[in-house]
Amino acid sequence: MSTSSPPRPGAPRPSLGSRIAALTGGTATRLVLVLIALVWLLPTAGLLGSSFRDSADIADSGWWSVLGDPGQLTFGNYEALLYNETITDSLFVTLMITIPSTVLVIVVASLAGYAFACLEFRGRDWWFLLVVGLLVVPVQVALLPVSKLFDLVGLFETTPGVVLFHTAFGLPFAIFLLRNFFAEIPRELLEAARLDGAGELRLFFRVVMPLGGPAIASLGIFQFLWVWNDMLVSLIFADAGSPPITVALQQQVRQFGNSIDVLAPGAFVSMIIPLAVFFLFQRQFVSGVMAGAIK
Incomplete structure (x- = not known):
């Protein structure tokens, strides 16, 4: 027996144009998204192509010429990069800044x-409003007073000073984000754990942290990308003798303006690492964003 219901009498049939639009709508959307993705990736492709060409080829033609002449490709630029102590040391310094800044902010x-x-204490809402108010404080306002303070305590032009600055200015947004996420955890679940004898630390590590994994992963990605790509704070607070990668590349441009064969692979390496971090944790990132949207 057929289970399909007969068309309702008097119901208008869809026109031919509407049926064609319904069939091609999804395809058109996919094509637009693919085109947007290709345009967004075009600078990355150009930088990647330039990183495998020598300086003479870069000066003579654009990066797209490598598509018709693959013989231009060479690994010599990356070999020179490995022997460039300024760039290699700066990558290590950048990791020494980015990883502690991200971990401290998350913790x-x-x-x-x-x-x-989840806790009740006196003045909780006022303290939280203070944290929210710190979100509007621009980094530029604190550069001069913090630099004077760091100079007094011996943290100016040091890696711990840069880590401390990034941690301090990353905390307001991080606290705001995680507080809102943790507030959506059912109170009944927390009360049940307390009735079973779980203390606050055990409740935090065994219940809240696993449930907040997507939000914490999203926060870690945001913080990592912000610190890795920062140049202003590093330019002021980092040690001039051992700068992070953003400052090191800027110094290479100023000192060796024609060393594009070193700058191109260095810039690509500095860009591919945060991209790898993003794609590595993209599932957790999407889960965190979707969870926040649903809530």
């Missing part, structure tokens, strides 16, 4: 977000 913001969302 402190997770504890503070849990306290603001």
